[in-house]
Amino acid sequence: MSISVCNLNFNRDIPILKNISFELKDGESLGIIGPNGGGKSTLLNLLTGNLLPSSGEIIIDGQKITDRRHFPYHKISYVPQHTEIDCILPINVYDFVHFGLLGKKNNSTSKIQEVLELTGIDQKKEALLNELSGGELQRVLLSKALISNPKILILDEPTTGLDSTGEDQLLSLLDDVQKNIKTTLVVVDHNIAQVINFCDKILCLNKTHHWHQNKGLLTTSVLGSIYHCEFEHLVLHQTSPKDKHSHHGHHLCVDSDHHHIEHNLAPPKHLKKDQ
Amino acid sequence: MSFFSDFFHYDFLQMALVGTFFLSVICGILSPLVIAKRFAFLGSAVSHSTLLGLALANLFLLPENTAGIFLITLSVTLILAIILAFLGQAKNIPTDSTIGIFLTSTMGLGMIILSKSTSTNTELANFLFGNIFLSSSSDIALTFFILLLVLFSIFIPFKYWAYISSDQKGAKNSGINVSLFHAFFVFILTLTIVTGLKMAGSLAINSWLIAPGLFGTRLGRTLKMSFLYSLIFSIVVSLLGLFIANFFDWPTGATFCLLHFLGLIPLFLNRTL
Numbered sequence: 001m002s003i004s005v006c007n008l009n010f011n012r013d014i015p016i017l018k019n020i021s022f023e024l025k026d027g028e029s030l031g032i033i034g035p036n037g038g039g040k041s042t043l044l045n046l047l048t049g050n051l052l053p054s055s056g057e058i059i060i061d062g063q064k065i066t067d068r069r070h071f072p073y074h075k076i077s078y079v080p081q082h083t084e085i086d087c088i089l090p091i092n093v094y095d096f097v098h099f100g101l102l103g104k105k106n107n108s109t110s111k112i113q114e115v116l117e118l119t120g121i122d123q124k125k126e127a128l129l130n131e132l133s134g135g136e137l138q139r140v141l142l143s144k145a146l147i148s149n150p151k152i153l154i155l156d157e158p159t160t161g162l163d164s165t166g167e168d169q170l171l172s173l174l175d176d177v178q179k180n181i182k183t184t185l186v187v188v189d190h191n192i193a194q195v196i197n198f199c200d201k202i203l204c205l206n207k208t209h210h211w212h213q214n215k216g217l218l219t220t221s222v223l224g225s226i227y228h229c230e231f232e233h234l235v236l237h238q239t240s241p242k243d244k245h246s247h248h249g250h251h252l253c254v255d256s257d258h259h260h261i262e263h264n265l266a267p268p269k270h271l272k273k274d275q
Numbered sequence: 276m277s278f279f280s281d282f283f284h285y286d287f288l289q290m291a292l293v294g295t296f297f298l299s300v301i302c303g304i305l306s307p308l309v310i311a312k313r314f315a316f317l318g319s320a321v322s323h324s325t326l327l328g329l330a331l332a333n334l335f336l337l338p339e340n341t342a343g344i345f346l347i348t349l350s351v352t353l354i355l356a357i358i359l360a361f362l363g364q365a366k367n368i369p370t371d372s373t374i375g376i377f378l379t380s381t382m383g384l385g386m387i388i389l390s391k392s393t394s395t396n397t398e399l400a401n402f403l404f405g406n407i408f409l410s411s412s413s414d415i416a417l418t419f420f421i422l423l424l425v426l427f428s429i430f431i432p433f434k435y436w437a438y439i440s441s442d443q444k445g446a447k448n449s450g451i452n453v454s455l456f457h458a459f460f461v462f463i464l465t466l467t468i469v470t471g472l473k474m475a476g477s478l479a480i481n482s483w484l485i486a487p488g489l490f491g492t493r494l495g496r497t498l499k500m501s502f503l504y505s506l507i508f509s510i511v512v513s514l515l516g517l518f519i520a521n522f523f524d525w526p527t528g529a530t531f532c533l534l535h536f537l538g539l540i541p542l543f544l545n546r547t548l
Binding site for chain 2: 078087090
């Protein structure tokens with residue numbers, strides 16, 4: 001399912017998002033990175049129907065989003081940060097995953113076991129949520145999101161609180177999920193290197209300043225202009241099987257006054273993350 | 276005076292027994308959700324703000340007009356609860372601070388109004404601890420109506436309540452009208468508190484809405500078991516409290532509060548729960 005965002009603006013007294021445009025085709029993945037307070041969560045809230053844009057268009061599967069009542073909730077699954085889950089009630093993994101079917105058109109429970117096996121958490125289906133580790137809870141949240149067979153999967157900082165092994169496992173799992181279910185993915189995360197490696201497209205966001213192009217064109221200088229800091233030790237790495245094309249030439253960086261700044265880019269290098 | 280046999284001989288005791296049973300079932304069902312939604316302090320604020328409604332009702336109506344007093348108290352408390360729920364969502368002020376100042380200010384205003392009316396200290400004591408032995412048949416009928424409302428509205432969409440309580444953001448993004456569920460819960464909580472005011476009093480109804488849920492959610496290993504334990508705790512402790520209050524001639528509301536605490540002691544002592 002495709003997502004098309006065109007000249008999206010969102011204001012709350014001051015502009016929060018300005019002239020954001022990107023397009024995701026069916027089965028593609030978009031990684032959204034940027035510093036805290038840069039508008040990532042606002043953009044997620046716009047994509048999940050919690051907020052409506054001040055101007056501009058969000059088109060999901062050809063349907064323009066104009067109000068919350070007609071938002072295609074049944075086509076989209078959202079994975080919140082696992083720290084947002086309240087484990088006071090004794091809810092086990094199976095029941096919690098079942099919640100993912102509530103409010104959806106397809107509410108058959110027959111898929112629960114299959115999804116739990118896909119996410120590798122089937123051995124713990126009787127365990128209570130408060131007995132799980134951060135990584136396991138993230139898998140449970142992913143299972144709940146997948147149970148309704150979503151066309152679009154939106155993840156809010158899925159690697160928060162996970163160690164590096166947990167991050168690798170989760171992203172590898174997401175890769176498997178995308179191959180199996182062919183869902184369109186939108187991932188917001190702080191782990192720049194992981195997101196750049198994993199996603200097809202990258203959106204760097206810092207308030208009204210943003211960059212969006214094919215990730216092959218992303219350089220540390222672009223990241224520096226978005227984060228307003230140096231990225232001397234971050235080496236952008238392109239070993240993902242998804243990166244089949246190399247890109248040469250120019251890319252655009254849009255500043256807060258919407259001036260286009262051109263950067264000359266060297267051909268992308270196949271580099272490894274600094275150890 | 277005997278522990279049980281009095282209840283076979285006196286109508287007012289039978290009325291109190293039925294009223295206690297109905298109220299304990301209502302609170303036994305609502306309590307786990309109060310705990311899960313972290314509404315314990317909000318429930319306390321709502322129960323104490325009933326004093327303002329009660330004071331206003333006393334100002335305009337005669338004490339004999341119980342239906343009128345109930346309606347005014349309910350209306351004022353509902354308005355206060357809605358304002359409180361709305362203020363609680365403001366992100367620039369911590370929710371507990373909002374609730375704390377709301378609780379004290381509404382009680383203060385209620386006390387000022389009461390000081391200008393003909394009410395006595397006995398009425399204030401009744402407000403705080405109630406007297407279930409004074410339950411009338413209309414109180415029982417109203418409690419039964421709320422019991423039916425709670426049974427239908429909690430158990431039919433049971434999974435929705437559990438989902439919203441554990442993952443509010445996820446539920447909202449599934450297209451579930453979380454605000455509607457939230458508003459309905461505040462409404463039913465207020466209705467229960469105002470109804471229970473005369474029977475249990477402000478403090479006891481608050482204890483009734485917290486203790487069973489705390490017991491159930493700590494002890495239960497599944498959703499259904501946690502609600503069942505909460506229900507059993509609520510019924511057993513309440514009926515025992517009624518028998519003890521009658522036998523020793525203790526105030527009923529105060530007895531309920533004390534027994535709720537005693538029932539929770541094993542939880543506080545056992546760290547594995």
